[in-house]
Amino acid sequence: MNKVLVEIFLPAANRSFDVYLPLESKMSEVLVLVSTLLSDLSDGKYKAMGNPVLCDTSSGIIFNINMAVAELGIQNGSKLMLI
Template sequence: MHKILVEIYNPAAEKSYDVFIPLKSKLYEVSFLLSNAISELSEGYYQASEQTVLCDRYTGEIFDINQTVEELGLKNGSKLMLL
């Protein structure tokens, strides 16, 4: 399985996390897993919910959750934000 390393920033916790994500997974799957993991890692600062959004950290562009990571053009070193 091919994976890429991305940086996920969570403003609620004011922390960044380096995470490997699979290229062939749909973003809604990745978003769900990241949301739950960061909820645990943030020690209560971030609460996972169904309204979780993944976007580009610099442009604020919200990604289409029905596309795969590869289709979105994400690469090693991409910086994302989890809201």
């Protein structure tokens, strides 16, 4: 399987969303897709603009945008936060 199912918390909307992330894609590509998707799903509470940041919810570690999802250790059930 080349995708993982993660939970992304969006503080701007105070909601979490389940999203599939492609393991081979770089985080920079994933950020563009995820921020656009969550902008649509949040009913305008989050606007996809600027430089979004995706981090690990429990540790607060910000993911390196130059690495692939698989290289970052993201796996099924990972809990992330989009700021």
